[in-house]
Amino acid sequence: MSSEQDSRNDQHREQQQQQQQQHPHHHHQFHPNVIHDASADSAGIIASELAAEDGSLLSSTTLKSHSYGAAEEGSSQDYAIDEPNGGYALPKKQLITVVSSLFMASFLAALDATVVTTLLTIIASELKAVKNISWIATSYLLSSSAFQPIFGKLSDIFGRKFILIGCSLMFGIGCIICATDSLWWLVFGRFITGWGGSGLTAVGTITMSDLIPLRDRGLYQGLANICFGLGAASGGFFGGLIADSLGWKYVFILQVPLAAVVGFALYFNLNLPAGSPGLGAHGQDIRQKLKRVDFLGSFCLISALMMFLTATSLGGRDIAFTSKTFISLSAASFALILAFLYVEAYVSEEPIIPIELLGNRTVLASSLTNWFYTMGIFAIMFYVPVYYTSVLYLSASENGLRLVPNFGGISIGSVGAGYYMKRTGRYYRLTVGAGILAILGAYRVTLLDRHTPVWQQFVMMIPQGMAYSCILTVTLLALIAATPMKYQACTTSIQYTFRSTGSTLGVSAASAIFQTVLAPSLSRKIWDLVKDPEEARKIISKALEDTNYVHEAPKYVREAIRSSYDEGCRGAFYFAFGIIILGVISSLFMREHKLHTSINRD
Incomplete structure (x- = not known):
């Protein structure tokens, strides 16, 4: 920085000190001229000029500054790490131990989300709770998604180590509770496990940003994405294997020592x-720290997400979209979101998620990119297997084999994106390339039909998996690089909030479209074939409830059911294609920011 620039910055600091002396009670007022611009090597004055010119940050009259994490009140919040080890925050051996532990935590959290997929009927039958079977899986996903956004700020206050160890403990306790003979205790245990698992995932990602320079961060995040994907993909397999050999309770019990290993490794090495x-x-x-927690904002956000996710998870399946329950949950979640925004903007001194960050163009664009991509990709991941089963008449094993290559695409996209950013220090061109790949892949899915060659069925999911894993890595780094270092935990929480709501909303919206197309098509075709009204209603009802019914239905109606499922799945595919295009458009508004080679961002 030039001496002239240093002089200008000194003048601004002196003016700021004079303003604080004159107005001691206004020290929370946010002034853009003291924002540290993380994307440049210069300090606040440049950031304030950019904010004034293009509105990438909201005006000083509408924002407040807050103390975050380790820095003291009134400081400039420019963190400086003592003696970084070649740009990293820990010596090599400690770094490997900590990062491996965080990878294991990510793997466990993902595995536990899918481990019950092959156990639901076994558990429900043993506990005599078939009617409430969905809550065994839903309780984990609800708590995992709803609590993730708050962990960033909590880790800023209490420290990453404290939160990670606490989440490991919660995860282990939740798994112990799951080894029960009561359905509702099992549901409660799954809820606690999801709470702990969400913290392990979110704070683990935040912690890697504390340890690793942004230039290398993408490569490590790519590896973390592989661990997460491997856990999610193998959950059902391991669950079934352990349940068959030891019993379903051991599926949860055996996770306890693994969670303990993660907790102890972090306790001794995350220094x-x-x-x-x-x-x-x-x-x-502890009392002073608790006073800093935004309990009101947290309550509004968690409650809003819980109601929203409950409505979207159960809507159209367990509760009708037109029912009072669904409408009430949706209205209450919307009201609580508005309350949350008001609390964060005007009430809370230290908001759990500073909403002014969404005034940053890159933060908003990358968040929307993550949201739309996740909605589209999850819709495809959910309905391509439905198409294979109900239209192509594939068995469960044949269906599963066709999804295996997708993991290869995810691995290549994750690590490839990280390696590209490590070598070049850039990500915008990579974002554009991933967008083109995602659009082409999603379009190919819309063309899926009964005549699609077998080899194409095996590679059908690879482009989307590759593009999506690449985008997850890019959007995370873009978020972190676009904001000052003090906000890296909050920006990571923002990404997880958009991702978790996007996955639920994507599947729910696709399901609604699927049902909307399927129901009238089935009714029209079945009524043309079946003359007995009672028999026709029975066939339609079973076909709407169970995708496997097409194999059990009377032969003379199977083709009608099959073609109706074809139309329904195609509706879901077109939705996914359109929503991914929105994600790609959103990604084009992200700016290219500097990926620093040191933890100190220099």
């Missing part, structure tokens, strides 16, 4: 250097 934002607030006891 962040002085100056790291991951250390939490300095010089404050």
